[in-house]
């Protein structure tokens with residue numbers, strides 16, 4: 001019987017991991033540059049956290065959570081997003097008191113039981129940023145700027161930033177009332193769920209997946225009415241972005257699939273993604289910290305899907321890997337009886353930070369040399385009876401196409417020196433480098 005990965009989940013194979021690491025490294029580097037610190041939260045959380053934050057009537061909560069009861073009868077979910085967990089951790093560890101304004105980022109898997117398609121998975125990975133503790137529009141600008149910079153650094157070109165405002169809670173109450181009034185005459189034309197949504201959470205009509213509902217919701221333009229303060233906030237965000245030379249489109253109206261947003265919302269769209277064209281999205285959530293039991297402080301953040309970054313930047317279609325400098329050592333042994341001696345040398349090489357490998361299954365020397373070449377190693381060291389008797393190793397340099405004999409006692413030291421001087425000469429090794437960068 002052969003098993004397969006579950007629908008909507010994928011294995012990330014070693015050659016793809018290189019591209020993933022590049023995105024993760026870029027995201028971490030830029031986050032630090034902007035003063036954000038990494039936070040890691042558990043993959044499982046209490047269900048109530050998301051009912052409270054994302055919203056009971058959202059698709060995420062109603063249809064997409066992997067929800068189960070654990071053996072102790074606790075209602076648990078695999079986290080569908082990161083913002084709620086970050087705010088929970090912020091409060092649980094009193095960062096509101098010790099740090100006040102906290103700038104945090106995270107990288108990791110999220111889970112939503114959606115119908116899988118290109119760019120949409122059930123286990124996907126988000127890079128997210130949350131700035132908690134400020135209501136300043138300049139933080140919105142910083143967060144959007146960081147988002148754009150990361151996508152640019154990952155090679156995404158031609159993406160557009162859609163920027164809008166959902167207004168404060170008062171505005172949202174007014175907007176909901178107006179939208180309800182507008183939709184009520186067409187009630188019977190809405191799907192069953194949207195008829196319910198009219199009373200419970202009318203904004204959800206705006207992102208209904210049934211044909212007709214969404215369109216009716218948007219007919220007549222944006223339903224979001226903004227008070228003067230919210231208009232001024234949006235204006236400041238626009239001015240900040242313009243000053244930073246970040247292009248944005250404020251003519252598009254869109255809904256977010258999570259209920260915690262107030263004021264600024266944005267999505268970064270990339271044409272290359274087809275139907276799933278949001279590569280990153282976020283916004284302000286000025287009431288969430290208080291709703292989860294904390295002080296009344298403003299907050300803003302975004303999350304980008306790593307799979308979508310790779311899709312939108314075309315990195316998933318690029319050749320398997322960039323040409324790499326040959327690196328490391330492969331120890332080939334002439335006969336299986338020499339495994340123990342070979343293994344001892346192998347470990348000594350690794351202690352000297354040299355990438356080292358050998359075959360353990362008694363293959364022919366020829367097969368071992370072929371394997372070494374395929375693996376892209378720099379040196380092959382051959383250990384045979386003769387070498388042991390003469391206490392000297394044959395060292396083949398696959399890059400230079402040369403060969404030399406090295407005294408067995410000086411072998412480990414000698415190889416390490418050769419590779420280190422190579423590194424010092426400015427050779428940068430990708431992947432598993434000979435000398436790992438700290």
Ligand code: HAM
Nearest residue numbers: 081083120121124278279280281282283301302303305
């Ligand atoms: P979201 O719009 O639900 O927002 O997701 C953000 C990003 O995650 C999307 O733009 C997309 O790139 C990726 N994504 C979402 N669902 C999937 C999926 N099923 N498969 C692949 N990628 C997916 C949030 O999650 C908010 N927590 C963002 C935020 C942070 N708002 C404020 N702070």
